[in-house]
Amino acid sequence: MAEKAVQRETVLSLRETIAQIENRRLPGVVRAAKAADPAGFRRQREEASRNKILPLGVPPLDDVLEGGLPLAGMTEIRNAETRDAGAAAGFVTALAVLCQRRKKEKGHLAPVLWISQGLASREAGFPYAPGLKSYGLDIERFLFVSIRTVKDALWVAETALSVPVFAAVILEIRGNPACLALSESRRLHVRARAGCLPLLLFRQAGEEEASSAFFRLQIKPASAGERPLPDGSMLCGSIGHPAFHVLVEKSRAYASADIFLEWNAHDRRFYPIDQSVASQADGQSANSVDPFSASVGRSNGADSLGNLLAYARAS
Amino acid sequence: MARIRWGTSWLTQGRPDHPPVVFAAKIDNAMRLVALDTFAERLGLKRGQGAADARAMCPSLDVIIDDPAADRAFLEGLADWCDRYTPLVALDGKDGLFLDITGCAHLFGGEKALVDDVLSRLFLLGIEARAVISSSAGLSWAVARYGSAAVIAPEDAERVLAPLPVAALRLPVETVALLERVGLKEIGDLLQAPRAPLARRFGSLLLLRLDQARGHADEPLSPRLPVPSFSAERRLAEPLQDEEHILELARHLSGDVRLSLERHGEGGRLFELLLIRVDGRVFRIQAHAAVPLNDADRIAALFRERLQAVHNDLDAGYGFEIIRLSVLRSERLDPAQEDFSGVPDESQPLAAFADKLCARFGPDCLTFATLAESHLPERAGGFAPLTDVATVIGSRPVDEKACPENRPLRIFTHPELVEATAEVPDGAPRSFNWRKTQYRIARAEGPERIAAEWWIDGEGHPTRDYFRVEDQEGRRFWLFREGLYGRETSSPRWFMHGVFA
Numbered sequence: 001m002a003e004k005a006v007q008r009e010t011v012l013s014l015r016e017t018i019a020q021i022e023n024r025r026l027p028g029v030v031r032a033a034k035a036a037d038p039a040g041f042r043r044q045r046e047e048a049s050r051n052k053i054l055p056l057g058v059p060p061l062d063d064v065l066e067g068g069l070p071l072a073g074m075t076e077i078r079n080a081e082t083r084d085a086g087a088a089a090g091f092v093t094a095l096a097v098l099c100q101r102r103k104k105e106k107g108h109l110a111p112v113l114w115i116s117q118g119l120a121s122r123e124a125g126f127p128y129a130p131g132l133k134s135y136g137l138d139i140e141r142f143l144f145v146s147i148r149t150v151k152d153a154l155w156v157a158e159t160a161l162s163v164p165v166f167a168a169v170i171l172e173i174r175g176n177p178a179c180l181a182l183s184e185s186r187r188l189h190v191r192a193r194a195g196c197l198p199l200l201l202f203r204q205a206g207e208e209e210a211s212s213a214f215f216r217l218q219i220k221p222a223s224a225g226e227r228p229l230p231d232g233s234m235l236c237g238s239i240g241h242p243a244f245h246v247l248v249e250k251s252r253a254y255a256s257a258d259i260f261l262e263w264n265a266h267d268r269r270f271y272p273i274d275q276s277v278a279s280q281a282d283g284q285s286a287n288s289v290d291p292f293s294a295s296v297g298r299s300n301g302a303d304s305l306g307n308l309l310a311y312a313r314a315s
Numbered sequence: 316m317a318r319i320r321w322g323t324s325w326l327t328q329g330r331p332d333h334p335p336v337v338f339a340a341k342i343d344n345a346m347r348l349v350a351l352d353t354f355a356e357r358l359g360l361k362r363g364q365g366a367a368d369a370r371a372m373c374p375s376l377d378v379i380i381d382d383p384a385a386d387r388a389f390l391e392g393l394a395d396w397c398d399r400y401t402p403l404v405a406l407d408g409k410d411g412l413f414l415d416i417t418g419c420a421h422l423f424g425g426e427k428a429l430v431d432d433v434l435s436r437l438f439l440l441g442i443e444a445r446a447v448i449s450s451s452a453g454l455s456w457a458v459a460r461y462g463s464a465a466v467i468a469p470e471d472a473e474r475v476l477a478p479l480p481v482a483a484l485r486l487p488v489e490t491v492a493l494l495e496r497v498g499l500k501e502i503g504d505l506l507q508a509p510r511a512p513l514a515r516r517f518g519s520l521l522l523l524r525l526d527q528a529r530g531h532a533d534e535p536l537s538p539r540l541p542v543p544s545f546s547a548e549r550r551l552a553e554p555l556q557d558e559e560h561i562l563e564l565a566r567h568l569s570g571d572v573r574l575s576l577e578r579h580g581e582g583g584r585l586f587e588l589l590l591i592r593v594d595g596r597v598f599r600i601q602a603h604a605a606v607p608l609n610d611a612d613r614i615a616a617l618f619r620e621r622l623q624a625v626h627n628d629l630d631a632g633y634g635f636e637i638i639r640l641s642v643l644r645s646e647r648l649d650p651a652q653e654d655f656s657g658v659p660d661e662s663q664p665l666a667a668f669a670d671k672l673c674a675r676f677g678p679d680c681l682t683f684a685t686l687a688e689s690h691l692p693e694r695a696g697g698f699a700p701l702t703d704v705a706t707v708i709g710s711r712p713v714d715e716k717a718c719p720e721n722r723p724l725r726i727f728t729h730p731e732l733v734e735a736t737a738e739v740p741d742g743a744p745r746s747f748n749w750r751k752t753q754y755r756i757a758r759a760e761g762p763e764r765i766a767a768e769w770w771i772d773g774e775g776h777p778t779r780d781y782f783r784v785e786d787q788e789g790r791r792f793w794l795f796r797e798g799l800y801g802r803e804t805s806s807p808r809w810f811m812h813g814v815f816a
């Protein structure tokens with residue numbers, strides 16, 4: 001009997017380890033076994049797991065992200081073309097604002113660190129302090145590092161992840177450099193998990209590439225709504241809150257194709273916007289639904305030929 | 316110079332077969348000798364002689380054009396090297412160094428031993444030098460050039476000084492000539508003469524120099540480098556080459572420095588690691604700290620990054636024999652007591668991070684956002700190097716600066732020229748070409764008119780009309796038209812200044 005219990009314990013711990021390596025939730029059996037612990041321990045664990053997730057307040061997105069933005073680990077956010085960098089920067093900044101606000105609620109005034117490859121910020125523009133401030137970021141606690149090479153940027157990011165004071169670390173990289181391959185992204189991810197920090201890898205004008213991030217989101221621009229007037233009607237022809245079109249490319253949950261949101265800088269939170277209204281505004285986004293069936297547990301869509309990455313060369 | 320001419324053979328016994336070497340420079344519109352080696356001196360050549368005359372006396376003469384900058388650099392290098400004896404090293408003219416060895420001599424086994432050590436080491440480096448220790452700078456200067464003694468006790472000063480020529484008093488050439496004409500050839504003659512007539516006839520400088528040589532008047536030396544407030548040093552019997560070992564030693568030294576820092580209740584902001592190579596080359600590596608530091612590990616960590624950054628410039632050669640760690644700038648460090656809540660001080664890890672970054676990429680690397688009160692967008696916001704970590708962490712009162720709404724998230728440092736077409740000359744654009752792509756504008760807000768700041772740029776700068784536009788796919792841009800149509804310009808240009816979220 002005792003032997004069986006030991007075996008069972010071993011199997012459970014192995015499954016837990018595997019689940020951790022795969023960034024998965026704990027399998028049901030393991031969870032049940034854990035829940036059998038004395039009450040004090042269980043509550044603490046549950047709280048710990050809840051602490052690691054930041055809900056974004058948009059149900060479809062939170063469903064895909066399994067509750068919200070992971071606060072310990074790497075999330076990749078990319079945009080397809082340089083000209084879309086504004087939208088992606090807006091989404092990344094919004095996430096940073098949320099992280100910062102969460103820390104503030106806990107009584108910490110935490111800075112946000114933005115590490116940018118020099119080329120990336122020259123191509124798509126430097127972060128602009130008044131703009132960031134009106135976007136909701138605590139500009140007094142915003143640190144910016146511009147670094148010439150990708151390798152140095154990775155070094156800075158890795159160093160920063162061991163500093164527990166940051167609310168979020170943003171690493172902005174342009175394209176798909178060879179020195180940020182699967183193993184490097186795995187290393188950053190592990191560092192971020194160990195340091196309990198959210199690392200937002202902002203890949204500007206990059207291809208879809210295998211990485212160790214929890215999730216990969218592609219951000220496309222979306223037409224903004226109109227400004228509301230005091231009497232409740234909308235001001236025709238005006239540009240309201242910034243809106244985003246989020247494509248979930250990598251996730252464990254069943255990936256729904258398109259999510260439309262808008263960022264309300266005044267309330268400092270996301271609001272979902274009606275998809276039909278958004279697709280009415282620009283005719284093209286109606287066609288952007290992926291024709292292939294969405295895949296579960298791996299990246300969305302098949303890679304085109306010559307884009308296979310992270311495999312050793314046969315010859 | 317000998318080393319360059321003869322390679323390593325300068326160390327051999329006796330002089331290689333080579334004509335006498337002299338240096339010449341253009342003085343008073345003629346090439347004159349300014350320096351000559353002992354061999355040339357023996358031939359009867361003199362300083363100040365014309366180069367052509369000297370060639371006539373010795374046809375095989377090797378004349379080299381004088382290079383004051385190289386001389387200066389050499390003297391500076393030598394002064395660096397002399398840092399091993401005392402931190403107070405002053406340059407003296409073109410060919411001398413003053414070392415203030417107050418309180419240092421006993422470290423080398425007495426004054427005589429110190430002089431011998433200096434001279435023998437310099438000889439091994441291929442430098443012929445003369446050194447004198449005395450109680451005043453003037454006396455040392457005189458004896459080193461005109462006398463022959465190594466250490467002069469204070470009570471012997473006048474006895475040693477008396478037989479020296481008056482030129483040993485560091486006087487202008489004219490005064491020396493004047494003194495010699497009236498028969499006052501030796502300093503002893505001056506010492507006996509009454510002071511008042513001397514001052515009347517030759518000026519007060521003569522008496523000042525005389526007093527300085529005798530040690531009656533104080534002569535301040537101006538050291539090349541500020542004296543570090545704290546320093547620790549290690550002399551090695553076996554030279555060190557390995558970076559790891561240097562770091563390890565730096566850590567030991569930081570432990571020593573830490574003790575004295577703690578005693579004074581201070582922490583260092585600027586550290587310097589001085590490495591003296593076996594062949595006399597001196598390396599100085601400086602490292603900044605974001606907050607006052609007195610922790611040995613943190614100080615050593617500063618240099619770990621710094622050494623990696625300067626890795627290529629640091630040529631260990633045959634190894635380093637002296638390593639010194641000094642604190643160049645220190646600030647008050649209030650000892651912090653850990654409180655019972657167990658919450659660690661949050662600024663410490665951030666400060667360590669800032670230090671690492673600055674040590675590796677320079678002090679301008681880590682920046683924080685600044686807001687300025689300016690109408691022009693490019694002046695209103697910027698980034699400045701982070702100097703005080705506490706401002707980022709602490710809850711200081713936020714000075715609310717009025718910040719205009721509707722500013723882009725990203726801005727181009729140099730606005731990019733676009734070709735835009737508008738329906739009416741003053742109106743919003745309908746479409747524009749940016750980076751070889753055409754964008755059709757669906758909605759536009761504006762204009763927001765921003766005039767140039769005449770009190771900075773001067774008058775005549777065109778006014779800008781900013782438009783916030785959204786293209787058909789939902790990208791939002793910030794465009795401006797430079798110049799008011801019809802009033803300031805007839806063909807206004809359009810620029811892309813930033814992108815919105």
